[in-house]
Amino acid sequence: MSSRTYDLDRAHVFHSWSAQAEITPMVITGAQDSEIWDEDGNRYLDFSSQLVFTNIGHGHPKVVAAIQEQAARLCTISPVHANEHRSEAARMIAERTPAGLDKVFFTNGGAEAVEHAVRMARLHTGRHKIMSTYRSYHGGTHTAVNVTGDPRRWASDTATAGTVHFFGPFLYRSEFHAKTQQEECERALQHLRHTIEHEGPATIAAIILETVPGGSGIMVPPPGYLAGVRSLCDEHGILLIADEVMCGFGRTGAWFALDHYDVVPDLITFAKGVNSGYVPLGGVVISEPIARTFAHRAYPGGLTYSGHPLAAAAAVATMTAMEDEGIVRNAARLGTDLIGPRLAEIADRHACVGEVRGLGVFWALELVADPVTRAPLAPYGGSSPAMSEILASCRQAGLLPFANFNRIHVVPPCNISDDDARRGLAILDDALTLGDRHVK
Numbered sequence: 113m114s115s116r117t118y119d120l121d122r123a124h125v126f127h128s129w130s131a132q133a134e135i136t137p138m139v140i141t142g143a144q145d146s147e148i149w150d151e152d153g154n155r156y157l158d159f160s161s162q163l164v165f166t167n168i169g170h171g172h173p174k175v176v177a178a179i180q181e182q183a184a185r186l187c188t189i190s191p192v193h194a195n196e197h198r199s200e201a202a203r204m205i206a207e208r209t210p211a212g213l214d215k216v217f218f219t220n221g222g223a224e225a226v227e228h229a230v231r232m233a234r235l236h237t238g239r240h241k242i243m244s245t246y247r248s249y250h251g252g253t254h255t256a257v258n259v260t261g262d263p264r265r266w267a268s269d270t271a272t273a274g275t276v277h278f279f280g281p282f283l284y285r286s287e288f289h290a291k292t293q294q295e296e297c298e299r300a301l302q303h304l305r306h307t308i309e310h311e312g313p314a315t316i317a318a319i320i321l322e323t324v325p326g327g328s329g330i331m332v333p334p335p336g337y338l339a340g341v342r343s344l345c346d347e348h349g350i351l352l353i354a355d356e357v358m359c360g361f362g363r364t365g366a367w368f369a370l371d372h373y374d375v376v377p378d379l380i381t382f383a384k385g386v387n388s389g390y391v392p393l394g395g396v397v398i399s400e401p402i403a404r405t406f407a408h409r410a411y412p413g414g415l416t417y418s419g420h421p422l423a424a425a426a427a428v429a430t431m432t433a434m435e436d437e438g439i440v441r442n443a444a445r446l447g448t449d450l451i452g453p454r455l456a457e458i459a460d461r462h463a464c465v466g467e468v469r470g471l472g473v474f475w476a477l478e479l480v481a482d483p484v485t486r487a488p489l490a491p492y493g494g495s496s497p498a499m500s501e502i503l504a505s506c507r508q509a510g511l512l513p514f515a516n517f518n519r520i521h522v523v524p525p526c527n528i529s530d531d532d533a534r535r536g537l538a539i540l541d542d543a544l545t546l547g548d549r550h551v552k
Contacts, residue, residue: 115139115151128252129264143170146528148512156507157536159524160514164326164358164474165389168430168439169525175390178429182421191218191418198419201427205386205397208367208431210376215398217411218419222357222383223251225394226320228413229379230255232398233318233351235412236405241311243319243350245280247328250320250355259320262328263493278307280321282331284467284478285486293334301340313348318378323369326358327516330476332469338375351378351402357394361385362434362526365444365472372471378402385526387430393423434526443526447472450530451522454537464489464498464547475522479544482552488518489547498550505543511536 117139127135139151146169149155161167168175182197189195202216219225230242244250246261257265258273279287281300288299308316319341325331345352354377359369363385366372370380379402383394417423434440447470455475459465466480479489479499490496499515506513514521520540524533 117151145169145171146525146532154510156510156512157524157532157539158512159522159536159540160512161523161525162389163384164363164514164521164523165384167362167385167526168388168433169527172388172390172430172433174433175388175426175429178425179390179422182425186421188417189421191414191416195419195421195424197421197424197428201386201419201424201431204428204431205382205395209380209397210370212376213380213397213399215400215403217396217398218424219383219394219396219415220392220417220420220423221251221394222355222381223253223256223394224415225357225381225383225396226250226256226259226353226355227253229353229381229396230259230318230320231413232379232396232402232405232411233353236402237317237349237351239315239317240274241276241316242274243276243278243307243311243316245321245325246277247280247282247331248322248325248355249327250322251357266493276307276311276316278304280325280331281334281337282329283334284469294336297334297337297340300337301344304341305344308344308348308350313350316348316350318351318353319345320353320355322355322357322359323373324359324364324471324474326474327521329478329516329519330470330474330521332471333373338370338373342375342377345378353377353379353381355381357381357383358385359474361431362440362443363472363474363523365440365447367440385430387423387426390426390430391420391423392417393420393427437527439527443472446526446528446530446533447475450533451475451537454534455522458537458541458544461541462544462548463551464544470522473522473524473526473528477520477522477544479518479520479547481550487552489550490518492517498547501546502543505546506539509539509542511539511543513540 141151142149148158206214244259248261250256250259257268258275261277281296283296290296356368360382378399380397387393455468459468464479467478481487481489490499
C-alpha cells in the first residue's frame with residue numbers, strides 16, 4: 113500500500129548504495145528492543161541490528177532519556193568548547209581500550225574516523241601508502257572507500273589514493289592453498305611480508321585491518337595472525353590501525369574485538385555500537401606517540417559536530433547500560449551457548465550452508481551452490497535468485513536479515529532475548545530449505 117511517506121521518499125530521497133528506480137524501501141514507523149514494525153503493522157525481528165549498530169537494541173529507555181535530558185540542557189555547542197558528556201565519553205572509551213591509547217578524536221561516523229586515522233598516520237610517519245586487505249570495508253568517503261577491499265570500492269578507485277591491498281587469512285576460500293588455520297596464518301603473514309618488501313617499507317604509513325572483518329564476511333582471524341601483523345609493523349616502522357567500527361562495543365562478546373587477541377594498535381577507529389547508533393557518532397582513539405606529534409603542531413582536521421553533546425550523551429548512557437546490564441557478557445554467552453551451537457546444527461541440515469563462522473553476536477553463513485567446489489550461491493559483488501528467495505522467505509516470516517553477496521549474517525542486538533534469538537534462527541532454518549533446492 114502506498115503512503116505519503118513512501119511517495120515522498122520515492123520523489124525526493126536519494127538512497128545510498130542503490131539503483132534508485134529499482135528499490136521499494138519499507139516504511140518503518142517504530143521499533144523497540146529487537147523488533148521493528150512498518151506502517152501496516154507488520155513486525156520484524158531485527159537480525160541485522162540495522163547496519164550492525166543497534167548493539168543495545170531499539171529504544172533503550174536509559175539512552176533515550178539521556179538524549180532528552182541533554183537536549184533540554186545543551187542541545188549543541190561548537191567543538192572548540194569542552195562539554196561534560198564529550199569529556200566523559202572520551203574517558204569511558206579510553207578506559208576500555210589498551211593502555212597507552214588515551215586520547216579520543218570524535219567524528220560523526222566510521223568512514224570519517226578512518227579518514228582521520230589515515231591522515232594522522234600519514235602526518236605522524238611522513239609516509240603516504242596505506243595497506244589494507246581485500247574482503248574489507250572501511251567506509252564510503254574518498255579515502256575510506258579506497259582503503260576498502262570489496263566491490264564497493266571499484267567505482268571510486270582510480271589507483272591514485274595511495275592505497276595497496278593484500279590478502280588476509282580466510283581458510284574457507286584460502287588464497288594460499290592452506291589446509292589448516294596454522295598454515296593459513298603463516299602463509300598470509302608471509303604474503304604480507306613480501307607485499308611490504310615489494311612496496312617499499314619506508315613508503316608505508318599504516319596497515320589498517322578490521323580486527324574481525326564485518327560486512328565482507330566475518331572472517332575471524334586465526335590465532336597468531338594479528339600478533340604477526342603487529343610484529344611486521346614494528347619491524348618496519350609502520351603504524352597499525354584497528355578498525356573496530358562494526359566489531360567493537362560488545363559485538364564479539366568483548367568491549368573491543370582486540371580484547372580477544374592481546375594486540376595493541378597505534379590507532380583504533382570506532383562508531384556504530386558506541387551509542388547504538390541513536391545519534392551519529394564515531395571517532396579515533398590515539399596512542400601517546402601520535403598524540404604527542406600534535407602537541408605543539410596543529411592537527412589539520414576537524415568537524416563541525418565533533419563530539420556533539422547529544423551523541424556523546426547517548427554514548428555515555430549506552431556504555432553505562434552495557435556495563436550495568438551485563439550486555440557484553442550476554443553477547444559472549446549468546447555466541448557460545450546459543451547462536452553458535454544452533455548455527456552448527458543448521459549447517460549440518462542444509463547443503464547450501466558451506467561454512468558457519470563468528471563469535472559473540474557476530475556470525476556469518478557462507479551459502480554455496482556446490483559444497484564440493486564451494487561455488488557461492490551468489491557471485492562476488494552481486495546477488496542471485498536463490499539469495500532473493502531465501503531473504504524474501506525470512507521477511508515474510510517476520511525476520512529482517514543482514515545479507516551481502518552469498519552470505520547471511522546473524523547479527524542481532526547484543527541483548528536480544530534467548531527466546532527471540534531462537535525464534536529468529538528457526539525462521540532462518542526454514543528459509544534455507546529454499547537454498548537447498550539450488551544446490552547441485
